[in-house]
Amino acid sequence: MGSSLPPALTDLALEDYKALAELPHAKRFSPKQIRSWVLERGARDFEAMTDLSKSLREQLAQGWRVRRGSLERVHPSRDGTTGILTRLEDGQLIESVSIPEGDRRTLCLSSQVGCAVACRFCASGLDGVIRNLTSGEILEQILLARELAPESPLTNYVFMGSGEPTHNMREVRKAIGVMNHPEGLAIGARRITVSTIGHPEALAALSEDDIPFNIALSLHAPNDAAREALMPGLGRSQLRETLKSAQARFEKTGRRITAEVVVLAGINDTVEVAQEFAELLGGLNVVVNLIPWNAVQDIDLSSPAPERVEAMANTLRTRGLAATIRRPRGRDVGVACGQLRRHAQRNEP
Numbered sequence: 001m002g003s004s005l006p007p008a009l010t011d012l013a014l015e016d017y018k019a020l021a022e023l024p025h026a027k028r029f030s031p032k033q034i035r036s037w038v039l040e041r042g043a044r045d046f047e048a049m050t051d052l053s054k055s056l057r058e059q060l061a062q063g064w065r066v067r068r069g070s071l072e073r074v075h076p077s078r079d080g081t082t083g084i085l086t087r088l089e090d091g092q093l094i095e096s097v098s099i100p101e102g103d104r105r106t107l108c109l110s111s112q113v114g115c116a117v118a119c120r121f122c123a124s125g126l127d128g129v130i131r132n133l134t135s136g137e138i139l140e141q142i143l144l145a146r147e148l149a150p151e152s153p154l155t156n157y158v159f160m161g162s163g164e165p166t167h168n169m170r171e172v173r174k175a176i177g178v179m180n181h182p183e184g185l186a187i188g189a190r191r192i193t194v195s196t197i198g199h200p201e202a203l204a205a206l207s208e209d210d211i212p213f214n215i216a217l218s219l220h221a222p223n224d225a226a227r228e229a230l231m232p233g234l235g236r237s238q239l240r241e242t243l244k245s246a247q248a249r250f251e252k253t254g255r256r257i258t259a260e261v262v263v264l265a266g267i268n269d270t271v272e273v274a275q276e277f278a279e280l281l282g283g284l285n286v287v288v289n290l291i292p293w294n295a296v297q298d299i300d301l302s303s304p305a306p307e308r309v310e311a312m313a314n315t316l317r318t319r320g321l322a323a324t325i326r327r328p329r330g331r332d333v334g335v336a337c338g339q340l341r342r343h344a345q346r347n348e349p
């Protein structure tokens, strides 16, 4: 992608801004001012950075860019959920979803274009993975969503859009570093969630991070064979090891683990499956989030009946586990993982 273009400021780690102090017309506090313009104030060009001297702005413009993916489509849904489709500079499309709930507004972020895990129920994985996003492309999803709805501030951030975050660990961790730091976007760690398939080594690597963000494990099935069938790009499922790593992280950070289960009619929507989950998860500090599947075009699966999901939640609760059911959101505009991108690629409304 655009290798002849100057680097984008959004791709910098916070400490890298310091190098900008070396520019001939820069002052000691220039890096801080520039960082604030890019991240806090969301400036779109150097002209907007009015407290920098004109000569510094000109120098910056020669060596750097203020990049923002271009807005391709916005899909507002009746329930307030908004799908945001962004075109990156190499022409690829990614989506973010803004989800209001009470006084919270959660932004669902993508970490890759496409996804290699290819879960059978997900549109993002239908064409495999195209490429990783850079940390800047991750952060720009936040800047763009802020710009689009300045009146309703974002409160929570989840890496649950397209991509498996641990397949792009370096850039995701770099982005979280900027998100969390007081001189970056100053988002508290408890407001950031990384949703992952949870390979044990990847969880161990995430645990090395000093930032105690939340982890959500995409389990979907209560045993390795069923998981591998549902998530063909997962590789070998090692549920016991995954849970051991997750529990170790809980002990380190005190952050309770969420286990996510996308519920599909005729596949994992039975009380027996709930019982198997209870066996697997008993004794761990975990809350099970049951997510009734949203119908996706081109995928031959069905949404579960609400009473079956309810029965699963009750079974889990009877066995002493915390269980929640996620309300389907954005259904009327097809705002489910990867769908906007597919519609746009085919020029569909």
Ligand code: SF4
Residues within 6 Å of the ligand: 115, 116, 117, 118, 119, 122, 123, 124, 125, 161, 162, 163, 164, 197, 337
């Ligand atoms: S559900 Fe998540 S992990 Fe599975 S294919 Fe979609 S984006 Fe990838």
